[in-house]
Amino acid sequence: MPLSDSPAHYGAVTRAIHWLTALLILLAWPLGLYAHALAEEIPQLTGAEQAAQVSLTATLFSVHKTMGVAVVLVSILRLLWAWVQRRPDLLNGEHRTEALAAETVHLLLYVLLIAVPVTGWIHHAATAGFAPILWPFGQSLPFVPQSESVAALFTTLHWALAWMLAAVLALHVAGALKHHVIDRDATLRRMLRGTPAPGSAAQPGHALPAAAALALLLAVMGAGLALRPAAPHAAPGTEAIAAPTLEASAGGEWQVTEGTLSLSVTQFGNVVEGQFADWTAQIDWNEDAAPGVAGHVTVTVAIPSLTLGSVTSQALGGDFLAAEDHPTAIFDADLVKLPEGGQRAEGTLTLRGQTMPLAFPFELAIEDDTATASASFTLDRRDFGVGAGMTDESSVAFAVSGGFELSATRD
Template identity: 50%
Template sequence: MPLANTTDRYGGVTKTFHWLTALLILSAFPLGFLGANTSHQIAQASGAEQAALLERAATIFSLHKTLGVLAFLTAALRLIWAVIQPHPGLLHGDRKAEALAASTAHWLLYATMLLTPLAGWLHHSATSGFAPILWPFGQALPFVPQSERVAHLFGAAHELLQWVLLGTIAAHVAGALKHHIIDRDDTLRRMLPRRRVAAQASARQPGHAAPALAALAILVVAFGIGAANGSFAARGVPEGAETASAPQAGAGNWQAQEGSIGLTVVQFDQSVGGTFGNFTADITFDDTVSEGESGHVRVAIPIPSLTLGSVTPQALAADYFDAEAHPEAVYEGTLFTTAEGHEARGTLTLKGIEQPVNFPFDLSIEGDQATMAASFTLHRKDFGIGAAVPGSTVAEDVEVSLDLTATR
């Protein structure tokens, strides 16, 4: 079979691209719906059932994203090939309305088979952790900020574009079948693999401008309807909440000015970073002590202020932090200055469970300004967090990082 197109037949490359993209896209759809359905069930389940559903949803979404990314790359190559190749004309280009509908559908298909997976990939890039793309070439597209807002925006675009793509495929398939069954012409046959069908295109063909504009208008209307229905509206995520913590100064002779309490969790071998939106710190510290007890600290952290990539709702749910029943975590400790440096020794009360937590910290004081930093590991199961979730899904060790500046 000749590889290149001519003005009256499709070559092998175009046909392979056509059926390969169709196969990938038509596999991505059921996986997407199945994954979304499984995600909804997670919220209603608990314990071991929830852990199993989470793992299942991640596997389905990983497959979905992998096939979707392949669909995107195949569609991009296909578009380049279509641009540099002659295009066989429509067999009935003289039937004006029908020809306009067919060409509009082709333009829409080209646009949405690129934009739908691209929006999905941008959504994936703006979140972290959950359900990786199963390939070794990196996960995130460049220059996409890690932000719930951006993720939500592209998620909404992904969903809108899916429906335009699905509707257009339905119209496109109906058109192909109409040609085959009612018109009994060669339209479908000349696209089938291993057939050498060359059919004479009609002399009259639709131009490019009208169908391209019609396709654009359909996309604009779809996005307009989506915007009117509030698909793109922010869902109450405060601007910047996902990136910074704001400490509130408490009692003590040092007042916290800025800082953050961060978490890094490894989920499905991928690091997911998060922060608590705010916390209160009461710090008493005597920087004249060179050996021995030098102060006291009490830090109260509102658990619902946590953002942890795309898995924030799961992290706050009953099996993990259980933010509703235990809305606050408290660390209370004594500060020691030793020859090696500084150390906090105290207890952390998290999810109603009290455990000793000691950690060294770096401290530098310039005039009336102190900067401290610490990082240490907690074992989530010591606090009953994700007790039923195996370490292969969410690692048991959680990295905690603290940064704080305080003034005297």
């Protein structure tokens, strides 16, 4: 059985790559549709039922994405092999219209088998969290930032091109069956068994099919963007929760001029980082005080202002932060000078209607009337009833990390 191709037949390597690609596509396509359907149901579920569905959905999406990466790698291998092999000529090249259509479909298949998974891969890399690719080489891509706008653009292109791939595959299969059943030629047998069959003298060439393929590709991408605008949007079945507008703290000796309040969770083994966009801090601090209580801080956080990658809607939902019912969190603490040097905040955090102790050291530097401070701390989400149905840390870890960096000026 020859490994290489000839003008009259497909070799074993080409046939193996062809059928492996077909198998991957036939598995990945329905898997992605089913996982998407499950994801749309998640907001309507609660407790253990939601936790189980999230875990199943993430697993299916992970397998779908991993198959997509496999399709890219196999398709690149096919292109490299085709570069050094002469593809067998068409058997009906003298039928010009049909031959041009067949060549256009072939070119579109080559492009779409890479473009569809790559657009999905870019969407994955641009989105923090949820359903990792099942391989050891990381989840990011060079030159792809984590950005909601980039993610939205490429998920739209992935959606449009995936449906185009489905249509082109249907045409490809229909053409093969037409050759086998109606024309009764060896087109399908050449790919199934490597049956040799010389092509016709006339062939369609590549220039016109390439132009037609490019025009169709651009048209579908444009239609996709028009029908499904590439803008960040909430997960299916969820509605945006209006964040309360927090007024700047009226009291306190120190006023925050800039700062970040961050949060990170570990989901399915991957760290997902986010920030709260709206929070205020009322701070009193006496740098000349003796060791002991030297100040006080009250921080109020607008929970709906959280962004946490692709899991933002889930994080704000009723089984997690319950942002609609508990729109603010409050950290109230004494600021303590330690006898051995350094500082520590000792107080309570009220989150999701639960108040628990929270203490952590912080860094502080004061120059004239400007102070900079930073800290990191860890919470156990179970203490606040966050994600109570998620009892398996392989889905969402119990430990949640937080931190802040801020600059403040003295009034």
